[in-house]
Amino acid sequence: MDFKTKLSNITKKNNSLVCVGLDSDLNKLPPHLKSAKNPQFEFNKAIIDVTADLVCAYKPNSAFYEAGGVEGISKLKLTMDYLKEKYPDVPVILDAKRADIGNTNEGYAKFAYDYLRADAITVHPYLGKEALKPFLDRADKGVIVLCRTSNPGAGELQDLQIDGKPLYQMIAQNVAEAWNYNGNCGLVVGATYPIELEIVRRIVGDMPILIPGVGAQGGDVEKTVKAGVDKDGMNAIINSSRGIIFASSGPDFTEKAKEETIKLREEINKFRR
Numbered sequence: 001m002d003f004k005t006k007l008s009n010i011t012k013k014n015n016s017l018v019c020v021g022l023d024s025d026l027n028k029l030p031p032h033l034k035s036a037k038n039p040q041f042e043f044n045k046a047i048i049d050v051t052a053d054l055v056c057a058y059k060p061n062s063a064f065y066e067a068g069g070v071e072g073i074s075k076l077k078l079t080m081d082y083l084k085e086k087y088p089d090v091p092v093i094l095d096a097k098r099a100d101i102g103n104t105n106e107g108y109a110k111f112a113y114d115y116l117r118a119d120a121i122t123v124h125p126y127l128g129k130e131a132l133k134p135f136l137d138r139a140d141k142g143v144i145v146l147c148r149t150s151n152p153g154a155g156e157l158q159d160l161q162i163d164g165k166p167l168y169q170m171i172a173q174n175v176a177e178a179w180n181y182n183g184n185c186g187l188v189v190g191a192t193y194p195i196e197l198e199i200v201r202r203i204v205g206d207m208p209i210l211i212p213g214v215g216a217q218g219g220d221v222e223k224t225v226k227a228g229v230d231k232d233g234m235n236a237i238i239n240s241s242r243g244i245i246f247a248s249s250g251p252d253f254t255e256k257a258k259e260e261t262i263k264l265r266e267e268i269n270k271f272r273r
């Protein structure tokens with residue numbers, strides 16, 4: 001099943017636009033887990049088991065696993081395998097923000113889609129459509145292109161004007177009109193920029209938009225939902241990582257993570273059309 005269909009099915013089943021970011025920084029794990037054999041995996045498994053019926057996706061950020069070298073990657077692989085086996089309906093977005101020349105992207109695509117079995121990956125647009133072909137050609141997998149990021153300095157390059165339009169709008173337009181030939185593209189727009197989010201939504205119709213920046217980065221949920229969903233109240237993947245997974249650093253971390261996920265899901269659903 002392709003990424004967009006999978007996303008739509010689970011959004012309806014779980015009545016949720018919440019994506020839990022598995023940014024499981026080893027240094028921030030509850031102390032009682034640090035002596036476990038596979039602490040990052042045990043942590044993820046515990047979070048996943050209490051939230052799998054409340055989310056529309058998971059998004060492990062590769063950085064927090066790469067930081068641990070081969071050991072860290074093995075915990076990412078264990079997490080991906082666990083998700084695929086136990087919760088195959090829930091799409092998993094590998095947040096790795098890859099992109100290089102075409103033949104190098106073949107390697108990145110194999111790692112994300114075939115080895116880790118991710119349903120989608122985040123990529124940079126800078127090298128253009130031709131270079132991203134190894135991702136774009138995989139009709140069954142999602143390609144989520146950075147468009148207007150959530151960080152304070154996002155506008156330095158992304159707002160540069162080209163033919164009277166900011167670069168991020170050109171990216172949204174190119175992805176919608178030319179890169180999405182397999183219907184498998186999505187975009188990333190930060191919740192910290194609701195005005196830009198609304199503009200991008202208008203450009204791309206019902207394309208999935210990954211929206212990080214609520215929770216720890218302070219994005220406004222009401223504005224995010226109103227600007228970010230499509231005409232049917234769908235296709236917004238609203239990510240919170242630290243705000244959910246590190247809601248408590250004590251033995252009650254699973255209950256707190258579940259509470260925060262429910263809270264975010266309900267708040268989002270109040271504003272969905």
Ligand code: OMP
Nearest residue numbers: 061122149150190212215216217240241242
């Ligand atoms: P929290 O701020 O802890 O909720 O985490 C946000 C997650 O979303 C991190 O994994 C970031 O790397 C990621 N992210 C952004 O914060 N801003 C962006 O513009 C894009 C992403 C992303 O691609 O997911």
